[in-house]
Amino acid sequence: MTNHLNELTIAGARVKLDAGEISSVDLTQACLDEIASRNPSLNALLETWGEDALRDAARADERRTDGSVAGPLDGIPIVVKDNILVEGKRASAGSKILEPYVSVSDATVTRKLKGQGAVLIGRANMDEFAMGSSTEHSAYGPTRHPKDPDRVPGGSSGGSACATAAHLCLGALGSDTGGSIRQPASFCGIVGLKPTYGRVSRSGLMAMASSFDQIGPLAKTVEDAALIFQAIQGADPMDQTTVSANPFAPAWRERLNGLRIGLPIQAWGEGIDPGVRERVMAAADVFRALGAEVVDVDLPYQDEVLAVYYVVMPCEASANLARFDGMRYGARHQGSSLLETYLETRREFIGAEPRRRILLGTYALSSGYYDAYYRKAKQVQTLIRNAYASAMTKVDMLLTPTTPSVAFRLGEKTNDPLAMYLEDLFTVGANVTGLPAISVPCGDDGGLPVGLHLTGRAFEESALLAAARAYEESRAA
Amino acid sequence: MPKEDVLAVARLARIGVTEDEVERIGDELGAVLGYVERLQRVETTGVPEASALPVLARAFRQDAVNGCSETERAFIEENFPASEGGFLKAPAVFERPKR
Numbered sequence: 001m002t003n004h005l006n007e008l009t010i011a012g013a014r015v016k017l018d019a020g021e022i023s024s025v026d027l028t029q030a031c032l033d034e035i036a037s038r039n040p041s042l043n044a045l046l047e048t049w050g051e052d053a054l055r056d057a058a059r060a061d062e063r064r065t066d067g068s069v070a071g072p073l074d075g076i077p078i079v080v081k082d083n084i085l086v087e088g089k090r091a092s093a094g095s096k097i098l099e100p101y102v103s104v105s106d107a108t109v110t111r112k113l114k115g116q117g118a119v120l121i122g123r124a125n126m127d128e129f130a131m132g133s134s135t136e137h138s139a140y141g142p143t144r145h146p147k148d149p150d151r152v153p154g155g156s157s158g159g160s161a162c163a164t165a166a167h168l169c170l171g172a173l174g175s176d177t178g179g180s181i182r183q184p185a186s187f188c189g190i191v192g193l194k195p196t197y198g199r200v201s202r203s204g205l206m207a208m209a210s211s212f213d214q215i216g217p218l219a220k221t222v223e224d225a226a227l228i229f230q231a232i233q234g235a236d237p238m239d240q241t242t243v244s245a246n247p248f249a250p251a252w253r254e255r256l257n258g259l260r261i262g263l264p265i266q267a268w269g270e271g272i273d274p275g276v277r278e279r280v281m282a283a284a285d286v287f288r289a290l291g292a293e294v295v296d297v298d299l300p301y302q303d304e305v306l307a308v309y310y311v312v313m314p315c316e317a318s319a320n321l322a323r324f325d326g327m328r329y330g331a332r333h334q335g336s337s338l339l340e341t342y343l344e345t346r347r348e349f350i351g352a353e354p355r356r357r358i359l360l361g362t363y364a365l366s367s368g369y370y371d372a373y374y375r376k377a378k379q380v381q382t383l384i385r386n387a388y389a390s391a392m393t394k395v396d397m398l399l400t401p402t403t404p405s406v407a408f409r410l411g412e413k414t415n416d417p418l419a420m421y422l423e424d425l426f427t428v429g430a431n432v433t434g435l436p437a438i439s440v441p442c443g444d445d446g447g448l449p450v451g452l453h454l455t456g457r458a459f460e461e462s463a464l465l466a467a468a469r470a471y472e473e474s475r476a477a
Numbered sequence: 478m479p480k481e482d483v484l485a486v487a488r489l490a491r492i493g494v495t496e497d498e499v500e501r502i503g504d505e506l507g508a509v510l511g512y513v514e515r516l517q518r519v520e521t522t523g524v525p526e527a528s529a530l531p532v533l534a535r536a537f538r539q540d541a542v543n544g545c546s547e548t549e550r551a552f553i554e555e556n557f558p559a560s561e562g563g564f565l566k567a568p569a570v571f572e573r574p575k576r
Contacts, residue, residue, distance in 0.1 A: 088552065104552040211529060237538050241529070307513040318490060325491065327567050332558035338568040339491075347493035355492055360506055362490040363482070373513070378526035380519050385527060418508050 005030035006167040010076050010224040013170060017064060017075055024064070024075030027170075028057040028119050031077045035122070035168045043143045044153075044162040046082055047090060048122040053077065056119045063117060072227050074117030079163045079172040082123045083130055084215065085204040086110050093206045094126040094138040094156075097349035098330045107204020108239065109173060109215050109232040116231050121169050124159030128351045129321060130180055130208045132156050133423040136414050137353040144410070146188055147448065151407040154184030160218045161188040171219040171228050175205055177212045178309055179402075179427025182439035185218050186402035186451025189441045191225045191468070192218045196458045197434035198243040200229075201236035209316035210241075212309075212431040222440065222469040226250045229461070243459075251462040256290040256470050259463075261454075262297030262395030267426060269302075273405045275445030280401045283442040283452045283471060287399070290470050297391050299398070301384045302429075308384060309428040310421055311364055311377035318361030321354060356417060381432055388433045392457050397464060400426045402439040402451035426453055436461045440468045442475070478503040478510065 005027045008016070016022045032050050039045050060075030069075075080086060083093040085103035087110070092098040106114065113120065127137040135143040135158025143158040145151035146166040153162040157174030161184035164172045174181040176194040185192025193216045200215045207213060217228035226248075235244040263284065268277075284294045326332035326345030333348050335341035346355070364373035391398065404425055413420045430437035435458055439451040452471075456464035483503045487494040494502065545553075559566040 087548075100556070102552050102555055104549050104556070301519075304516055304519055307516050310509060311513050311516070322491075326558060328558075328565060329553075329556035330558065334559070335568070337572065338570055341568050342491040343493035346491055347495075350492070356502070356505055358490050358492060359483070359486050359502065360509060363478075363486045363506070363510075366486065366489060372517070375526060376516050376519075376521065377513070379521035379524040380516050381527035382524050383519065383521070417505055418512055421509070421512075 003030055006034045006170070008170065009220050010073065010170050010227050011221070013076060014072055018069070024057040024060040024119065025054060027075065028053050028077050028121065031121055031167070031169055034166070038166055039168060041144065041149060042146065042162055042166060043125055043141050044159045044166065044168055045079065045122040046092070046125050046140055046159070049089065049120060053119050053121045060117050060119065069117070071116030071231065073113060073231050075119060076171070077119045077121040077169045078113060078228070079122050079124045079160055079169040080110065080120060081157055081160050081172070081174050082126050083175055083206040084110060084173055086120060086123070089123065091123065091206070093130070094128040094140060095349070095351065095354070096139045096331060097324050097345070101330050105204070108201035108236050110204060112232050112234070118231070124157070124163055124172060126159055127156035127353070129206070129317070129354045130156040130175055130177055131317070131353045131357055133179070133183055133420055134408070134413065135159060135184070136410060137351060139351050142410060145407050148407070151409055151448070152187065154187035154407065156180040157218060158184045161185050161190060161192065164188070164218045164220060165190050171217060171224055173215055173228070173232070174218050175208075175213060175215050176431065177208045178313060178424045178431050181216045181218060182402050182427050182437060182451070182453060183423065186439045186453070187407040187449060189449030190218055190220055191222050191438065191440055192216065193225045193229060193438045193461075193465070194430055194436060195229060195233065195461060196436040198241055198245070199233050199248070199436070199459070199461070201234070201239040201242050203236055203238035207320040209313040210320060211316060212313060222438075222465055222472050223250070225438070226465055245459040248461045251466050253466045253470055254473075256287060256292040256467055259292040259467060260395040261287055261292050261294045261467070262391055262398050263294065264299035264302065264391065264398055264400060265296050266299050266302035267400045271404050271425070272401055273445065276401045276403070276405060276450050279443040279445060279450040280399070280452045284399060286471055286474055287467070290474055292467070294399070295395065297395050297398070299391050300387050301380065304380050305384055305429050305432055306421065306425055308377045308381050308432055309424065311373050312381065314357040314361030315365050315374050316361070318358045318365065321350070321358055324350065353417070384429070385433050388429065388435065396457070397467060398455040400453050402426055402453040406445050406448035406450060430455050434458060436464055438464055438468050440472060478507045
């Protein structure tokens with residue numbers, strides 16, 4: 001027997017909660033029931049915090065009856081990615097090297113969600129150390145696509161995307177360094193937002209590439225994504241890269257007159273599946289019908305943006321993963337000396353993909369190669385940023401597919417690291433430039449979801465989400 | 478990537494690599510390096526390296542000691558891979574490898 005409360009949106013649940021029609025305990029229990037039913041085969045969640053969740057839900061219900069609701073997310077079941085710290089809970093970043101690790105304190109975003117009364121229901125599976133585009137690189141087994149168990153949900157926030165799409169929760173937090181929120185959102189048919197770099201604190205997020213990483217929401221609707229984003233945004237003394245820009249507040253629009261959307265000529269070349277191309281082109285027509293101007297725009301260096309990412313990111317990651325050495329926390333393989341302990345611990349407990357990227361980054365930063373690889377990539381990154389800035393003088397946002405294809409089969413790309421990296425083609429630009437970007441479902445191709453990808457100007461998420469929501473509403477009509 | 482380079486980089490990265498892995502790793506890294514080679518053809522004379530985002534960095538904060546709560550201490554100790562008397566036990570830095 002199920003009441004399907006887990007299928008509500010956050011906004012929808014909020015209305016019913018505030019009207020006293022449903023309780024947070026019932027809502028949470030519905031999610032827990034669905035988790036019990038489907039998670040064994042999906043493997044979206046590595047751990048469910050059922051007892052704590054029900055206790056928090058009960059407290060949320062008390063606040064509601066007392067008239068002291070803590071915020072829009074009060075009593076709403078949310079999943080957090082396994083690389084975001086929740087005090088007293090395990091966090092493993094999908095890796096064996098952190099299997100025993102218990103978080104010492106809450107991440108800033110965790111603290112903010114708790115402050116609003118959100119019910120943190122479990123931790124989501126992910127590619128190890130956020131390195132991957134399919135969640136196949138998790139040391140705890142892959143997560144499966146909610147619609148097709150033979151396919152991947154995308155990655156690295158595959159667990160978060162699957163959990164949200166399969167209604168195991170009402171929304172989730174993910175992290176995005178090269179597309180890791182947006183790509184799985186696209187594959188699973190939900191909304192995924194990477195905020196402008198500096199909008200959301202990274203304190204308590206296990207760092208992968210510190211100049212690219214952002215935490216963001218995965219949600220069933222644009223409005224839900226906005227609600228989560230509002231809860232987690234904000235300058236933080238614990239993260240000096242956060243900025244006190246004008247806080248995001250929704251500015252929904254029915255019509256998009258005056259909006260200029262650019263189709264980057266160089267991005268729309270070959271390599272896009274026909275079905276994906278057709279769906280996103282159809283979305284472009286919807287934007288036109290809503291009053292937006294949709295035009296071609298020049299965006300050079302599209303052939304180089306992925307290369308810049310796959311130099312700079314491994315370089316930063318090689319530094320950020322140096323701390324996983326078996327010394328202070330996590331798994332340790334005790335060797336005969338300090339050096340042996342390092343070598344054996346990291347060989348045994350860090351997976352193949354992170355090891356690959358650490359080696360790549362170490363090489364590119366090493367004496368004799370630093371100028372040719374890292375310094376060169378940082379210079380091209382300036383050219384890319386300038387190219388985007390120039391395009392954004394002609395248009396207000398850029399439209400591409402989120403991914404070149406729909407969800408691929410498990411095992412299809414694991415033998416060829418480069419083939420997996422090419423999945424990030426459309427998404428990495430937003431990380432390399434720091435700009436905000438969102439993936440929104442725009443139909444199916446052969447029964448599998450297709451996502452459109454909008455990139456906006458820095459700190460102009462209200463315009464970005466307004467365009468996304470107008471599209472979403474127009475499709476629902 | 479040549480075998481010696483793989484072994485040298487692995488040593489720098491403190492990651493143990495077995496003999497039979499070296500060739501495969503070399504091929505995989507070589508493939509990625511081959512892909513990023515395209516950056517070499519981009520003209521970058523006089524182009525500055527991308528600076529850290531965002532431009533409006535935060536002001537400094539006081540370098541104040543916050544201390545550590547008992548709960549935090551308990552978690553930190555629980556996380557020690559090896560401990561003795563509440564202290565973290567780790568291999569000696571200067572100890573010679575035992576033969």
